[in-house]
Amino acid sequence: MRFTELIDQERVSKQLTGMVRQGRLSHALLFLGPEGSGALPLAIAFAQYIVCANKTPEDSCGTCDQCRKAAALVHPDIHFCYPSVKNREKGREEGISSEYIREWRRFIRENPYGRVTDWVRSISSENRQGNINARECHEIIHKLSYKSFESEYKILLMWMPEYLEKEGNRLLKLVEEPPPKTIFLFVGQRQEQILGTIVSRTQLVKVPPFSVARVRQALMENEGVVESIAGQIARISEGNYAEALELVREGQEDLLELLRAWLNGILRHQAIQVSSWVEQMSAARSGKETQKNFLRYFITLLEHALRLKYLEPGQISLLDQEAEFSTRLMDRIDWIQTREIIRLLDEACYHLERNANSKMLFQALSIRLGYIFTRKPVPL
Numbered sequence: 494m495r496f497t498e499l500i501d502q503e504r505v506s507k508q509l510t511g512m513v514r515q516g517r518l519s520h521a522l523l524f525l526g527p528e529g530s531g532a533l534p535l536a537i538a539f540a541q542y543i544v545c546a547n548k549t550p551e552d553s554c555g556t557c558d559q560c561r562k563a564a565a566l567v568h569p570d571i572h573f574c575y576p577s578v579k580n581r582e583k584g585r586e587e588g589i590s591s592e593y594i595r596e597w598r599r600f601i602r603e604n605p606y607g608r609v610t611d612w613v614r615s616i617s618s619e620n621r622q623g624n625i626n627a628r629e630c631h632e633i634i635h636k637l638s639y640k641s642f643e644s645e646y647k648i649l650l651m652w653m654p655e656y657l658e659k660e661g662n663r664l665l666k667l668v669e670e671p672p673p674k675t676i677f678l679f680v681g682q683r684q685e686q687i688l689g690t691i692v693s694r695t696q697l698v699k700v701p702p703f704s705v706a707r708v709r710q711a712l713m714e715n716e717g718v719v720e721s722i723a724g725q726i727a728r729i730s731e732g733n734y735a736e737a738l739e740l741v742r743e744g745q746e747d748l749l750e751l752l753r754a755w756l757n758g759i760l761r762h763q764a765i766q767v768s769s770w771v772e773q774m775s776a777a778r779s780g781k782e783t784q785k786n787f788l789r790y791f792i793t794l795l796e797h798a799l800r801l802k803y804l805e806p807g808q809i810s811l812l813d814q815e816a817e818f819s820t821r822l823m824d825r826i827d828w829i830q831t832r833e834i835i836r837l838l839d840e841a842c843y844h845l846e847r848n849a850n851s852k853m854l855f856q857a858l859s860i861r862l863g864y865i866f867t868r869k870p871v872p873l
């Protein structure tokens with residue numbers, strides 16, 4: 494994996510290549526980025542950059558022998574460690590990473606921005622918790638006791654050190670005084686859940702979430718999603734690319750069109766249209782997820798519209814048709830009404846998550862919105 498193959502985290506990749514170029518590469522780095530920020534593919538690309546025999550100031554070459562092995566995740570000096578589950582087939586109590594390396598290669602190939610829950614589910618038929626256990630720590634100490642095989646450095650990339658159990662303390666000495674030419678790359682999401690003793694021994698590399706515009710662009714370029722829908726999904730997922738991809742897989746309903754049809758029915762008092770819309774919505778293809786996404790989309794659109802009207806015009810990343818829709822909606826309602834609608838939508842999301850009957854919920858919501866639009870007090 495090269496930096497140029499990733500969704501751009503340009504500032505961070507520059508920082509990383511700079512460390513190598515200026516010979517100030519720390520022997521232990523902690524990549525810290527929220528879910529879906531691409532911290533893992535970034536660390537994998539960095540490992541490839543370190544071993545590449547032909548690197549440029551910006552990126553690995555992608556064609557040398559070292560790069561090819563790194564890209565296939567088979568480089569003998571790049572070791573991976575990640576949460577695993579009990580390995581039934583081998584009759585062991587605790588599973589370790591090397592027993593799941595094939596599944597790992599497939600996961601990264603198909604799902605480089607994937608979440609840890611997706612990973613654990615992919616190796617466990619039951620609903621198990623993954624962990625990084627004592628056996629794994631022994632294995633790491635053992636692996637790193639060898640000299641590197643092909644490149645100058647040997648690298649241990651650990652994904653989700655949050656899953657290290659207390660035995661992780663066995664690694665401390667190794668992290669503090671590693672064997673020569675050994676580099677630790679930890680990739681995590683929540684600093685407060687990582688052993689403090691590890692955090693204090695590593696150099697922090699902060700990976701920010703992607704911007705909405707970046708996610709939109711990536712969905713269009715990599716997944717072939719049309720602009721209007723890519724924009725909606727990017728907004729709902731708030732920079733989490735793993736979540737954005739999941740929304741793409743769930744189906745690409747045009748949420749703005751759905752919203753337009755619903756509100757037009759309500760504003761024009763077309764009871765029949767509204768009730769057939771409610772029927773359709775409650776029978777939506779992917780059920781509750783689509784319904785929740787729809788409500789979340791409406792909320793983010795209203796929040797953007799409020800900011801557009803009252804706070805910072807021109808600063809909002811709305812698509813043209815969304816901006817036009819929001820402006821027309823804000824012409825009809827003031828900020829008190831908007832706040833009231835957001836409150837109702839929030840409440841509806843809450844009830845949907847707790848398995849409310851969606852048909853009744855959307856019916857009630859339609860009636861209450863009607864009251865808010867006409868400035869009548871909403872009945873309880």
Ligand SMILES: [Zn+2]
Binds near residue numbers: 557560
């Ligand atoms: Zn190379």
